[in-house]
Amino acid sequence: MSVRVNHLKLLVGGVQLRDGVTTVTEVLGKILTRAGLSAIAQEKGYASTIYGAHQFDPMMITEEPAISFGDAAYDILVALEYDSNPDAPEQPNRDTILRHGGGVKPGGMLLYDSSTGVVPTDELEARGVQIFPIPARKIAQGEMKREVVKNTIMLGALLRILRFDDDLAYFGKLMEERFARRGRDLVDLNLTAAQRGRAAVDEICAAKGYKSGVRLEARPAKKAVYISGNECLGFGGIVGGVRFYAGYPITPASSILEFMERYLPKYGGRALQGQNERESIRAAIGASIAGARTMIASSGPGISLKIEEIGVIGVTEQPVIIVDSQRAGPSTGMPTRPEQGDLNLLLGAGHGDIPRIILAPATTEECFTVMLDACEFHDKYQCPIFFMTDLNLSEGKKTVLESVFDQKPKLDRSTLLKEEDIHGKEYRRYEITDSGISPRTLPGTPGAISKTTGTEHDESGFVTIHPVKRTQMMEKRMRKVETYLREDWKKPFQVGDTRGNPVIVGWGNTRPVLEEAREMLVQRGVKAALVHFSYIYPFEKAYVSKLFEDASAVIVVEQNYSGQFADLLQRELLISTRRIVKYNGVPMHPTEVADAVLEAMKREGTIVRIGSTQPIKVEVLRNEHEGD
């Protein structure tokens, strides 16, 4: 049997907060990153009940970075629950197996805790799946007298199955970093537990003659970190000059607050846990007035509560970066499930018209690099800068090369005027300019007074209802959009020739999956192109129109019910689109997208709903398309 080296996908599942699912994947991701490999764990499944729900964390492991996290098909399934899941009491120690067993590839492996009994696995065995029942909890409670090490036993068993870290060098070093300060005993305990897990697998292999079809081998270490999107965007903010952060606890944006509370003070900044969503954004506006680069973050429900302040930011021209870590809506929705459902909200947030910039990083790396741009736009455009991620990108972790973080920020603060800049001149806070950008002074600057208000105002900031002054001020603000398009908007990412071919269109965090889907299509002989937006709004209409002009079909793929980005493209470009949407709270996977693209190619106006219980719908747009 040939052995596949350094390319596999696994899933670890168990009972939330009890079985330590993410401690297993966290340790694994970290040691694999140190061993020169690449891990992606961005399909987190958990629930908003705290204790007892099913939780799982799939992980793609490769030598060179994988394009995406791949399909829901696993070489290895690890089930950590030892008895009944309170969420599914009828399934003692087999909840993970029943939920994800179908995804185990033929010839794959199942590792589960058999402390409370052996699970019938005939069906899996019939598909050639090798079964490793390990009584981890029993061993932990009995031999080792410490129940907490049950996960370490399972992790040791998993490392053995992966035939990785034979001498537990990577694992041991990590344990030392974590526990050495609390005593050598704790380190040794974990090492013994991991060895015990290895031994248990050895026994089973010997008894059953199992040989693994996959294995991992360490490679020369690259300078890399194992990090989440929220951590990257928070770090991007700090490197980009953000020194004031405010946030109210909300899934999946809370980890940004935690990151900022931990690191901002180390850079002289402050992180404020707001008493509510409004206090967070209002305090950030105050910090912006006093001169700090400011960031806030929330998710859909919290963004909805902040909307009145978004208008204030637009009209007072006191900038704030607003991170929307999306989760499935509407209302409280599914707090722990991903979706790209907030685009319409951000496009329209606030009454009246204000300039706004919406960014949506496509990858964990872009959470850092695009945030550096967001920080510059904050100062330059003095308007709401939206930064959209979603639960998977925010909370999911990935191996990221450290060179990504070497990028130097511009830190251009030239729109802040100092005393010498205004000396001898008449300073007007809202001076009418060609670019629409009016440099400002900070309170505390001798010789300069800023009167600022969310009420319509004249150049000096005094309230006005004068029709001409109003018109001038509205046009001044909105001119910033043109300046942005001319000077800073970045073209969409593109692969493949759009002329004469179907064009897959996406935005935000779906890019890796869409790239992989496109490659699958190319392999199937379909010359599809991909156009993917990270600088999603506003965009240069002429440029994007041209991209789609000769496409055989424009197929917009996104994770929401209505096709919000497709609507935007139709509205701005007056083109018709075909749509692929998914809104069941499960991340998109490459194969289903590739299949859906083939379906969408058949007819103009097709809407493919992945995972839907409804049949595929075709919207007949115009008569002349009948018979297409």
Add this chain to the structure above:
Amino acid sequence: MSTKGIKLWDENAVPRHQIQWCPGCGDFAVLAGLKQALTELEIMPHELMMCGGIGCSGQIRNYLNGNAFHGTHGGALAYALGVKMTNPELKVITLAGDGDTLAIGVENFVHVCRRDPDMVLLIMNNGVYGLTKGQSSPTGGLGQTFETFSEEKPPMVDPLLLALASEATFVAQSFSGDVKHGTKVLVEAFQHKGFSLVNDFSPCVTYNKFNTYEWFREHVAYVPDDHDVTSVEAAQALVRDFARRGKVPLGVIYKNPRRHEPHNRLPIWTEQLENVDRNVVLASYR
């Protein structure tokens, strides 16, 4: 007090911006007292940041010199909080009405009392929403006795008691009919290291026909010299005792500064922001 000092506070304001208060409005006296207090304190206009509420009273920010911001209804205190946290060197005052502060903005009122930033809140309290033509506010009904209440017409909120319950460290009350006293209170509020509430009764001559200047003149009484301002119990007892006697206390009712962690002005300028040590973060993720 020099007239030159006072004049400084007229620049960058009126007559560029006409005062649009009804003749006789209590806010005129607040404006005069504020300018006097700032002059006495020798604060310079560029060092002053005013956050104005929505309503008649919030307009005050444009009627005197100094930086000003004006955002949403109920938001003024939270903006002020962010300003002060970022630049502790600024003198920050929030100028808002009773509706703004105690109805739509009560969430900020309660929590800013707890947070205790070194800044002033001056409520121009008249018991009504003047700008929208006289609807009753949470402080409406002062001095009146009602036989019955309803969901539509609940009893009034006393900002002093709410502030004390919310751990405020400086609580005072003034009346725009006594500018001299009001100025003194405001000076003390600015000098207090922490959050200072000054609840100023500034009558709305147009819409509040009950709490008029005459009514206040009959009902105000100064806090006695022997009152212990450092005791929260004494403060609460004083407010309740005055209320029982149908009186409205004027003066400093509670003053008890807390110890704070010191904070510098946040890094703002490019040279303060560049060359950050990325290792501080990356080390934890390796």
